[in-house]
Amino acid sequence: MTATFFNRLGAVVILCWLAVGLAACASFAKGDNNRHNSPLTSGVVQGLRNMGSAPERGMVVRIFKQESVLEVWKQTASGTYNLFKTYEICTYSGDLGPKFKEGDRQSPEGFYTITPGLMNPKSAYYLSFNTGFPNKFDRVNGRSGSNLMVHGDCKSVGCYAMTDAGIAEIYALARETFKGGNTSFQLQIFPFRMTPTNLAQHASSQHIEFWKDIKEGYDYFETTKTPPVWDVCEKQYIFNPSSAGPLDPAGLCPPSIQNAYVTARQQADDAALASQVATIQQAAAKQEAEKVALQQREQAIGGFFNNVGNMFGGAAPAPTPAMSQPAAMPTTSEQRP
Incomplete structure (x- = not known):
């Protein structure tokens, strides 16, 4: 009787343990599939409040390839945007420069508008949103590509890959921005921070005119802390056009x-860029001149020895090798007995 009771009790305990285990797995699977609805942490919400913002306010995302960072900016009560957080980009594809065609494994650059329809809650790479490539600029310039994402999983073929934790927080911030009534947020993608020094270092790049074009939007945001209105005409970006539509x-x-402040910044940057490019070119010219002078000296020395050889009716005498020093005599303790 006692043995039967304990056998039944053991069976009940095992069934309860299995039920709890299965419930936990089911809960984990449900939570995993529902990760796009994970709430912002209390720390994030408080951080937004501390800077005078809130989850539902506007948002701007900026990406810098060379620095491998993604910035999230949030709109404050004053209407301007402040930097909320910087996330490290795990990896991206290709080199500095825009994307040109499908399959070139190049991550895009430029200005993009992210709408709720570009959010991908069921991504195979944890969570993601589409960059919107090709946009109006890309299409008019004959550029092609598809499914260029900002996603998790730290793997990239033309995309910007974040850590899973990073994309989860960025996704949640975007979701709350849309819930707040914002129909879109701006995505700005640059090769590097658009300073005169960085541009001067890449002045010989085939992409320099494109970079100067998108720098106008960069300068506007840096100066006013509000996203510029962008459009495309003459196959290039235009920022804050005067015409509607x-x-x-x-x-x-x-x-x-x-904007007078933006114009002043651009003029100062243009002057600094021209000066730094001139300095780099002068340094390169000096280095080339020194290289040529060294080659000429080597040729002159070679010609001198050839002439000496001809005077003696043969090859120039080889330089006399330096006489080796006689080996030191061993000390008494090193001599054999």
Whole structure:
């Protein structure tokens, strides 16, 4: 009787343990599939409050390839944007420069508009959102590509791969921005921070004119801390155009609405860029001149020895090798007995 009771009790305990285990697995699977709805942590919410923002306010995302960072900026109560957090990019594809065609394994650069339809809650790479490539600029310039994402899983073929924890937080911030009534947020992708020094170091790049083009949008955001309105005309970006409505991407550009502070910044940067490029070119010219002078000296020395050889009716005498020093005599303790 006692043995039967304990056998039944053991069976009940085992069944309960299995039930709890299965419930935990089911809960884990459900939570895993529902990760796009994971709430922002209390620390993130408090951090937004501390900077005068909130989860539902506007958002701007900036990516810098060379620095391998992604920045999230949030709109504050004043209407301007402050940097909320910087995330390390785990990896991206290709080199500095924009994407040109499908399969070139190049991550895009430029200005993109992210809408709720570009969010991918069921991504195979944890979570993701589409960059929107090709945009209006890319299409008018004949560029092609698809499924260029910002995602997790630290793997990239033309995408920007974050850590899973990083993309989870970025995704949640975007989700709350949309819930707040914002229809989109701006994604700005640059090869590097668009300083005169960085541009001067890459002045010989085939992409320099494109980079100067998108630098106008960079300068506007850096100066005003508000995202510029961007469009495309004459097959290039235009920022804050004076005309209302979408522009013909291949048509003539209207004037831009000028901001005195942005203009002053651009003029100062242009002057600094020209000066630094001139300095780099002068240094390169000096280095080349020294290289040529060294080659000429080597040729002159070679010609001198050839002439000496001809005077003696044969090859120039080889330089006399330095006489080796006689080996030191061993000390008494080193001599054999």
